[in-house]
Amino acid sequence: MTTIPMGPFERIKRRNLDYLLIETIKQIGVSNYSLLARMTGLNPETVRYKVSRQLSKYGLEVQVNLNHAELGMSVGLLVVDADPSKDWLGEVSYLFFEGKVIGTAKYVCLFAVPFRFKKKYADVLGFMKQKKEIYDFQVFEAKWTRYPSFRPEFYNFDEKRWNVDWKRVDMTQGENGATSIDVNRDAAIDYFDVKILKAMQESPTVSLAKVAAEMNANPRTLRYHHAEHVTKGKFILNSNVRWRRPSLEGKPGELMQMLVLFKGIGQEKVAKARKLVNKIPFTWIEGGSEAGDYFALLDVPIERLYETARYIEGNVEDVKNNYSMFMLDSQKSRYLFIPDEMFDPKRGWTLPSYKQEMARSEEGGLRKS
Secondary structure (H helix, E strand, O other), X not given: OOOOOOOHHHHHHHHHHXXXXXXXXXXXXXXXXXXXXXXXXXXXXXXXXXXXXXXXXXXXXXXXXXXXOOOOEEEEEEEEEEOOOOOHHHHOOOEEEEEEEOOOOEEEEEEEEEHHHHHHHHHHHHHHHHOOOEEEEEXXXXXXXXXXXXXXXXXXXXXXXXXXXXXXXXXXXXXXXXXXXXXXXXXXXXXXXXXXXXXHHHOOOOOHHHHHHHHOOOHHHHHHHHHHHXXXXXXXXXXXXXXXXXXXXXXXXXXXXXXXXXXXXXXXXXXXXXXXXXXXXXXXXXXXXXXXXXXEEEEEEHHHHHHHHHHHHOOOHHHOOOEEEEEEOHHHOEEOOOOHHHEEOOOEEOOOOHHXXXXXXXXXXXXXX
């Protein structure tokens, strides 16, 4: 069968429909194809095809971002100096991103820890340093975090690549993306909620009936928890579209991950840094602390790395001594889901204290002697 190439009008029409679908996904997610169809005017089967198959053909995928504040969790950036030969990462819980800085023994992680465990979490890291499992660490607590939206105007869907006009980027006025503000309180969340959230992170289009079957639970129970807890509790911040072509096509070398970190620059300059980095279409998460720190992680196509770094450098003259850019090895990075293994159905979130770890370590030492 011969395929007739699309003309310019057909390409523009399809591109506009793709833009509309992506913008609608950012508003309501992908769990309800019928609602997506009504809001976009597309046929439900067309929506199903575009979400389940066509997005990946474009090098894109849907990501569910949790509202950690409403989950009673505090978010932060963790920068660690460690021996690469030691499996220290296996002992650190509540991470949702981990990466290694190229050419160094430095690691960059994002964590979301239950509010009541913030001090214990730092104690555990301090104990790891004491045991020399890590050399040193820095924690930057985030008062707010934000997931900037996918910018389809800078993406060539036909060629599956970014086509960035930096003059247009520079003219971007408003900051974009869903924001979570740290509220420093526990949340009413249970075992079913955690399982639903993890399943949606793993597969944004997963059916609740499938989750119920895997848990050997009543589907009505899952539907109730999804409606009354996950949805009404605003446990999901938003659904976003992420550029994932190198990973989807097995070409991680075409992606360079970048951490931009500003230390102690004050809230006025944080606002300036935030406005600068937020407008870059490769930024997927950013956050700022009460102490005047700002960080952002970017997924940069290797062909755009130099111009991206130059764009940042050219706009931070007044804080050039207070910021750093780290290049991460994308082949050694991991994105992690909500840690359901840390949630006990009866006790809720758990975290061994550093005193318990020390006692266990000393007990082991005595047995060995």
